[in-house]
Amino acid sequence: xxxxxxxxxxxxxxxxxxxxxxxxxxxxxxxxxxxxxxxxxxxxxxxxxxxxxxxxxxxxxxxxxxxxxxxxxxxxxxxxxxxxxxxxxxxxxxxxxxxxxxxxxxxxxxxxxxxxxxxxxxxxxxxxxxxxxxxxxxxxxxxxxxxxxxxxxxxxxxxxxxxxxxxxxxxxxxxxxxxxxxxxxxxxxxxxxxxxxxxxxxxxxxxxxxxxxxxxxxxxxxxxxxxxxxxxxxxxxxxxxxxxxxxxxxxxxxxxxxxxxxxxxxxxxxxxxxxxxxxxxxxxxxxxxxxxxxxxxxxxxxxxxxxxxxxxxxxxxxxxxxxxxxxxxxxxxxxxxxxxxxxxxxxxxxxxxxxxxxxx
Amino acid sequence: xxxxxxxxxxxxxxxxxxxxxxxxxxxxxxxxxxxxxxxxxxxxxxxxxxxxxxxxxxxxxxxxxxxxxxxxxxxxxxxxxxxxxxxxxxxxxxxxxxxxxxxxxxxxxxxxxxxxxxxxxxxxxxxxxxxxxxxxxxxxxxxxxxxxxxxxxxxxxxxxxxxxxxxxxxxxxxxxxxxxxxxxxxxxxxxxxxxxxxxxxxxxxxxxxxxxxxxxxxxxxxxxxxxxxxxxxxxxxxxxxxxxxxxxx
Numbered sequence: 071x072x073x074x075x076x077x078x079x080x081x082x083x084x085x086x087x088x089x090x091x092x093x094x095x096x097x098x099x100x101x102x103x104x105x106x107x108x109x110x111x112x113x114x115x116x117x118x119x120x121x122x123x124x125x126x127x128x129x130x131x132x133x134x135x136x137x138x139x140x141x142x143x144x145x146x147x148x149x150x151x152x153x154x155x156x157x158x159x160x161x162x163x164x165x166x167x168x169x170x171x172x173x174x175x176x177x178x179x180x181x182x183x184x185x186x187x188x189x190x191x192x193x194x195x196x197x198x199x200x201x202x203x204x205x206x207x208x209x210x211x212x213x214x215x216x217x218x219x220x221x222x223x224x225x226x227x228x229x230x231x232x233x234x235x236x237x238x239x240x241x242x243x244x245x246x247x248x249x250x251x252x253x254x255x256x257x258x259x260x261x262x263x264x265x266x267x268x269x270x271x272x273x274x275x276x277x278x279x280x281x282x283x284x285x286x287x288x289x290x291x292x293x294x295x296x297x298x299x300x301x302x303x304x305x306x307x308x309x310x311x312x313x314x315x316x317x318x319x320x321x322x323x324x325x326x327x328x329x330x331x332x333x334x335x336x337x338x339x340x341x342x343x344x345x346x347x348x349x350x351x352x353x354x355x356x357x358x359x360x361x362x363x364x365x366x367x368x369x370x371x372x373x374x375x376x377x378x379x380x381x382x383x384x385x386x387x388x389x390x391x392x393x394x395x396x397x398x399x400x401x402x403x404x405x406x407x408x409x410x411x412x413x414x415x416x417x418x419x420x421x422x423x424x425x426x427x428x429x430x
Numbered sequence: 431x432x433x434x435x436x437x438x439x440x441x442x443x444x445x446x447x448x449x450x451x452x453x454x455x456x457x458x459x460x461x462x463x464x465x466x467x468x469x470x471x472x473x474x475x476x477x478x479x480x481x482x483x484x485x486x487x488x489x490x491x492x493x494x495x496x497x498x499x500x501x502x503x504x505x506x507x508x509x510x511x512x513x514x515x516x517x518x519x520x521x522x523x524x525x526x527x528x529x530x531x532x533x534x535x536x537x538x539x540x541x542x543x544x545x546x547x548x549x550x551x552x553x554x555x556x557x558x559x560x561x562x563x564x565x566x567x568x569x570x571x572x573x574x575x576x577x578x579x580x581x582x583x584x585x586x587x588x589x590x591x592x593x594x595x596x597x598x599x600x601x602x603x604x605x606x607x608x609x610x611x612x613x614x615x616x617x618x619x620x621x622x623x624x625x626x627x628x629x630x631x632x633x634x635x636x637x638x639x640x641x642x643x644x645x646x647x648x649x650x651x652x653x654x655x656x657x658x659x660x661x662x663x664x665x666x667x668x669x670x671x672x673x674x675x676x677x678x679x
Contacts, residue, residue, distance in 0.1 A: 121513065129502070136505075136506050137498075137508060138512065138513045140476075140506070145509075269476045269496050271514075271517050271518075272493055278495075279488045280496045281497040
C-alpha cells in the first residue's frame with residue numbers, strides 16, 4: 071500500500087486504472103470528466119507500453135478500446151452521459167464479443183445536452199444493457215475517493231474474469247471531490263493469466279476470429295444463452311451493498327453514489343433525534359443486491375429510494391421486494407444536488423406518516 | 431513428373447466463397463492471401479473485416495480476424511496496432527462502410543498516420559443490404575434507393591474518399607486499382623504488396639482502393655459489369671497512384 075494522499079476523484083480513477091494494469095485509454099473531451107482523460111494522457115506517456123489516444127469521437131474511442139481489448143490489453147474509456155450514449159454501440163459489441171473493458175460514466179444532468187451538474191439519470195441505460203441486444207454488464211457505483219480507487223481495481227479484475235465490459239457509474243460530484251486515498255501497489259502484469267482468445271497473429275496455432283455476426287439463428291441463440299448463464303453466475307458471485315445503522319431500523323433509505331452520501335448525513339441527523347432509520351447503499355447496481363434488501367424486509371416495512379433522478383433504481387428496489395414492504399421514493403433530477411437536511415426532512419415526514427413514530 | 435504451378439494460397443481457407451458469380455471480392459481476397467504469403471507476414475497479421483458483403487472474410491482468410499462494427503474498422507485497427515506495433519494490421523472495407531458511416535474514423539486514422547493498411551473495395555453500391563445507393567454511386571446510376579438514377583440536387587455527388595484521405599498529413603501511400611481484367615488484377619496485387627510493405631517499414635497509413643464489380647446489384651452479367659467499369663466508372667474514378675510518399679520499396 072502507498073501513503074495516503076489527497077486526490078480529485080477523476081484522478082483517483084486514472085491512477086487506480088494504471089495500477090490495475092490499464093495500458094490503453096482512448097477518450098474524447100466532455101465535461102465533467104475531462105480531468106480523467108487529462109490524467110490518462112499524462113500517466114500513459116510515462117509508461118513504456120502505455121497508449122493514450124484522444125479520439126475524434128466517443129464512438130471512435132470505444133471502438134479503439136475494442137481493438138486494444140482484442141489484442142489482449144487491459145483497456146479503459148471514459149465519458150459523461152451524452153458521450154456514453156454514443157459509446158453504447160461499442161458496449162454492445164464488447165458484450166457480444168466477450169471482450170473485457172472498463173467504461174467510466176461520470177453522469178451529468180440530461181436528457182439531451184442537459185447540463186454539467188451531477189445527476190443519476192443514466193441508471194436505466196447502465197443497468198439494462200444500454201446498447202442493442204440481449205445483454206447486461208457489471209455496473210459499480212463508488213461513493214468515496216477510497217472506493218473509487220478500490221472499485222477501479224475491481225472493475226479491471228471483473229472485466230478479465232468474466233470477459234465483459236464493466237461500467238464505473240459516478241457523477242460530477244464524485245469526479246471533482248477531493249478525498250484522502252490509499253492506492254494498492256501496481257499490479258504485476260506478468261502474473262496475470264494468459265488470454266487464450268486474444269488476437270496477436272496465428273503463429274504456431276490455428277487462426278482465431280472474434281466476431282458477433284451469427285447468421286445462423288441457432289448459434290445466435292446459443293450465444294445469448296451462454297451470455298445469460300454468465301450473467302447468472304455474476305449475479306450469484308458479486309452483488310455488494312453497504313449497510314449503515316440498519317440493525318434496528320424501522321425505515322431504510324436506499325441510495326447509491328453521491329445520493330448515498332447525502333442520505334447517510336440525513337440518517338445520522340435523524341438518529342440523533344431518536345428516529346430508527348438506516349441506509350442501504352448498493353455498491354453493485356448490476357447485479358443489483360436484491361437478496362440483502364429482501365432479507366431486510368423481514369424487519370423493515372418501509373423503504374425509501376432516493377435518487378438524483380425521477381426514479382429509476384426504485385424499480386429495482388420494488389423488484390427486489392416483490393411487494394414485501396412499502397416503497398417510497400424521493401428524487402431530484404436535472405443536476406440538483408439536495409442537502410442532507412432536505413433528505414432528513416423527507417425521511418422524517420415519511421417516518422411519521424408511516425406510523426413509525428415521531429420525535430421521542 | 432508433374433510440377434505444381436498453381437495452388438490455393440497458404441492463407442486462404444478451404445471454404446467455398448459465398449460471393450455472387452462475377453463478384454470482385456473473391457479475387458481481392460485471394461490477392462490479399464497471396465501477398466501475405468509472399469511477404470511472409472501471415473503469422474503476424476490481424477485483419478479487421480467490415481459489416482457488409484465482406485463481413486465473412488474470416489471464413490476465407492486464414493489469419494487472426496476481429497470483426498468491427500459498421501464503419502469502425504479504422505478505429506478497431508488503431509486499437510490493435512497501437513497495442514501490438516510489431517504485428518501487421520489491415521482493414522477490409524466496402525464503400526458504404528468506409529465512405530459513409532465510417533468516414534470520421536477513416537479520416538482521423540489516416541490523419542494520425544496510423545501504421546495500418548486499408549483495403550477499400552469500391553463497387554458503388556450497398557451490396558449485402560440489397561443494392562441501395564452508396565456514397566460512391568455514380569450520377570444517374572440506378573439503385574433501389576435511387577430508382578430513377580442518382581440525382582445531384584437530391585442525392586449529392588459521388589464522393590472520392592481516397593482523394594480526401596490524400597490531403598491528410600498521416601497518409602503516405604494511396605492508390606486506386608481495379609480487378610475487372612487480368613492486367614488490373616496484377617496491378618492490384620502490386621499495390622497491395624506495396625501497401626503492406628509500407629506498414630512493415632513503419633512509414634504510415636496506406637490504402638488501396640479497389641474498384642470492383644457487383645453484377646448482382648448492378649443487374650448486369652459479369653462480363654457487362656467488367657465492361658461498365660472500363661467504360662463508365664473509371665472516367666469518374668480514374669486508376670492512379672493518388673499519393674506516394676513511399677517511393678520504391
